[in-house]
Amino acid sequence: MIVTVLLGLAAACLLGLGFVAQQHAAYTEPLGEMLHLHLLLDLVRKPLWLCGVATMVGGQVxxxxxxxxxxxxxxEPLLATNLIFALAVAAAVYRERLGRCEWLGAVLVSGGVAMFLLAGQPHDGGVPGPVSVVWVAILATLMVAAVLVLVAVRVTLPTKAMLLAASAGMLYGIQDVLTRASLVTLEQAGRGPGALLTIWQPYTLLVIAVLGILLNQSAFDAAPLRISLPATTAAEPVIGIMLGVVILGERLRADPPALAGEVAGLIALVAGIVILGRSPYLAKSEQGAQRRPGRRRR
Structure with a gap:
């Protein structure tokens, strides 16, 4: 368990760093490129964005x-701490001390993770259920994410960023479950990594990953990190845990005290993410940004 915690925290650290770098690059793109593949084509020419993606991929590995x-x-709850690392890096870069809100957010996120794990004691996850169940769960999640995107098209920029970020987080949650499903399937079958090419999960995972990146970069393009990142960080673990239960048959303790602890832990986790997302240190990423021609004022 200790190794798992260390791997999860290291992954969260790299994910937080990667998100910060990506947002710095994406925020300078024209608003008209949101939700278009041309946005990604522009970003791949920016070294900072590529470094951010490489760092994020390292975190995903x-x-x-x-x-x-x-x-x-x-x-999933461990990965949700990526915002703490993003906050710490931003504070170090700008040489400013963390205030009460930042410490409160850090305590809520860390305490929420610990409370959820201690109360729920998740266990007994196995191979994916029937393909029909898996696809129903995935398609239902994608439909909810699509609704958020459709609503985002018609609202103001801050709300647009939060909705797009939430939809990206939902796709990242699917991605995490498909990653676990692929690894468990191969392990149960006693097959090597090359067998990944013979099962459907990795191909679906690749499509979901590209869509998630597009939605996330569109959210980063729409608003500063303090607005666009918390929704992603909150949605990913919630969706990942839900799909882990439905698709992989993972179990959580269901007695009343455990349920109360699990709910309280998730509420604290989301509340901490929102508080950290409002940190003025994360807002610094928008200061001094050079706008490309044709970009509207925020």
């Missing part, structure tokens, strides 16, 4: 290693 050792419900 560590997250996959953690998922190989533990259930999704055990790993």
């Amino acid at each position: 560590l997250g996959a290693l953690a998922l190989r050792r533990a259930d999704v419900a055990q790993v």
Whole structure:
């Protein structure tokens, strides 16, 4: 369990760093490129964005290693601490001390993770259920994410950023579950990594990952990190845990005290993420940004 926690926290650290770098790059793109693949084509020419993606991929690899050792419900809350690392890096870069709100957010996120794990004690995750059940769960999640995107098209920029970020987080949650499903399937079958090419999960995972990146970069393009990142960080673990239960048969303790602890832990986790997302340190990422021609004023 200690190794899993270390892998999860290291993954969260790299994910937080990667998100900060990506948002710095994406925020300078024209608003008209949101939700268009041309946004990604522009960003791939920016070294900072590529470094951010590489760092994020490194975090995802560590997250996959953690998922190989533990259930999704055990790993997801650890990955949700990525915002703490993003906050710490921003504070270090700008040489400013963390205030009361930042400490409160950090305590809520860390305490929420610990409370959920101690109360729920997730266990017994196995191979994915019937393909029909898996696809119904995935398609239902994608439909909810699509609704958020459709609503985002018609609202103001801050709300648009939060909705797009939430939809990206939902896709990242699917991605985490498919990663765990692929690893468990291969392990149960006693097959090597090359067998990933023979099962459907990795191909679906690739499509989901690209869509998630597009939605996340569109959210980063729409608003500063303090608005666009918390929704992603909150949605990913919630969706990942839910799908882990439905698709992989993971179990959480269901007695009243455990349920109360699980709910309280998730509420604290989300509340901490929101508080950290409002930190003025994360807002610094928008200061001094050079706007490309044609970009509207925020």
